[in-house]
Amino acid sequence: MNKTPLFGRHEALGARIIDFGGWAMPVQYTNVIEEHHATRERVTLFDTCHMGEIDVSGPEALPFLQKALTRDLSPLETGQMRLSLLVNEKGGILDDLTVYRFGNDRYRLVTNASTRGKDYRWLLALREKTGYRGVDVTDRSDAIGKIDIQGPRAEGILQELVPVLLKPLTYYSFLETSLGSVPVVLSRSGYTGEDGFEVYMASEEAGRVWDILLDAGRAQGIRPAGLGARDTLRLEAGMMLYGNEMCESVTPYEVVYGWLVNIKKDFIGRDALAQQKQQGIRRKLVGFQMEDRGIARHGYQVFRDGVVIGDVTSGTFAPTLQRAVGLAFVPADCREPGTSLTIRIRKSEARATVVPLPFYRKEKKNEFYNTFI
């Protein structure tokens, strides 16, 4: 199994380690619910070194990325980032990723861990096919480390450590600075539904940054959090997970990513998506909450009148909401909030209701927070 530069620290902290797509990652240090609440109420650290970073640069970097990704990147300014999608010719999702603009011709794509190799090979092949041979595409995933610091106290802790003012840094913006003499990139972003930052550094400095952050945050109650809490946090916030909600046979319109598709520009997969947009979708990803007792989990079947009509993609007990919720694919005519569903949990049928997403939204304390990413 692959190990991140922080693996030894996870072991020393007594974390429970699981295989996450070929990576030996901490699923929890103490328990998931405590780590979940610590993120919502205080601040936590996540090892996200397993994620991918692919640099795309050169004078044709923008036109190349416009061809590769579903979203119009032309308004993106240096110091800003955007969520976007890589799709195939059929409009199937290859990955959901963030795009950072570092300069005129310099971009970085931050990918999921499980898709980074696939994304890189796809981009190299696309470069050949599209003739943008001057574009430099480099997989820097092994050289770059990443740590997420998430929660309402994240900014205060980081502010003591960096020589720039963080308050004006808006959601989905980033800057390059240093943290305890380590050069870092800080973006106000994350995967928890809380305020927080994703922090990038050279891989060999990841341990040092981890130690500095844990030490500086001690008085604020900082603690490390594992993939278990990361999953309950993202699900409450209505965020999808590649491999659960998305795969190559799922299109952006079928999940909640239609807003990431700009069919007015030319990109791989546009024609298929334009056609689907016009014809309409047959299935749709919805949020649901359980009405009966029980937790509907990934792979459980959704029924109506005794017939299977869909399946649960993610489901858990949501610690902040104190109830079981999840995401499921259902026929498009079952997508309206309030629709009743039946989900088979082991041998019994449990009632659930379609509800709007997200399940949880943080209070807007940060005046610079902006929901339009």
Added chain:
Amino acid sequence: MAKPNPTDRRYSREHEWALIGPDGTVTVGITDYAQEMLTDIVFVELPQMGRKVRQAEAFAVVESVKSVSDIYAPVSGEIIAANTELETRPELLNQDAFGDGWIARIKMDDPSELDVLLDAAAYSEMILQESH
């Protein structure tokens, strides 16, 4: 660290305990070691009253945030009580697995089945080896 395993009861290799009461019925639950492994228990599916279970048959389900685990009957017999308190307070399993977190009571068919269960010393030895 898990709490010591009480010597008043018997244990299955699947981390259930069975306590024989003065009336001959058997109260069953999961061990403190098991709740530590499961961590934050958020849901318990109890067996129906009157259900007949066989030794080693899955008869209840315990779920943590991340996992779903079957609980196996340590002895054969009829379910004569279930701890419905766990439906609203599943965390009792984490807090007091050997006491208030009991799962069900079984009217035992065959007391000789207890012989295949472990005593506290043997169970403690087994989990010591399992955790190394």
